[in-house]
């Protein structure tokens with residue numbers, strides 16, 4: 001990994017500064033991945049993440065070889081792609097519409113299968129297999145970068161506290177039809193898929209994240225889904241703002 005990459009828990013005074021650092025990380029990892037493997041595979045999440053990522057990245061479009069990017073969604077709501085709850089739609093509005101990424105390299109759920117969550121997950125796994133299986137006949141896809149958010153309950157992707165989905169050790173992507181946060185029907189990457197990535201980066205901002213971050217980072221509370229994200233061989237980054245990190249003892253002030 002390049003020595004210019006910041007390590008572990010970074011806390012920034014403002015969300016704007018965090019956006020710049022996140023764009024730096026994205027660009028650096030894209031260069032490394034394209035040099036090493038000829039492409040950059042990324043998993044995106046919903047919530048505030050797409051806006052925070054795009055804020056600075058779109059100002060330096062030329063720093064990324066977008067035609068070598070492949071994008072999946074770490075979780076997706078089972079709604080039409082133009083629905084206001086769609087993570088694809090959110091990412092399109094915030095990022096994809098502003099950069100020259102080929103549409104066919106953005107892997108979306110199949111909207112024709114929405115009635116059946118199992119089929120949506122199966123189809124999404126087929127898309128993952130198509131992209132990953134030939135390079136690592138491994139048991140799980142190995143993304144270059146997964147960008148994750150955290151809910152106030154500690155959920156990440158659509159992996160919620162106490163849900164059976166946390167027990168899955170085999171599948172790559174699975175349905176979650178009882179999300180406590182609407183909309184209830186989703187698909188989500190599993191913990192093993194998250195934990196096989198080369199790089200995983202959590203992004204969390206605002207006071208509302210203080211208590212849950214303390215439980216995850218300082219207390220390593222294994223009941224919280226986000227605390228179970230611990231890459232087997234990869235790097236784990238935490239990009240926080242000072243409001244979110246205020247109660248942490250372990251953090252590097254930027």
Ligand SMILES: O=C(O)[C@H](O)[C@@H](O)[C@H](O)[C@H](O)COP(=O)(O)O
Nearest residue numbers: 046047048049149150151157181
């Ligand atoms: O599952 C969902 O419905 C949300 O997309 C959720 O997973 C979100 O990503 C986190 O709650 C973080 O949200 P913020 O980044 O907006 O705080």
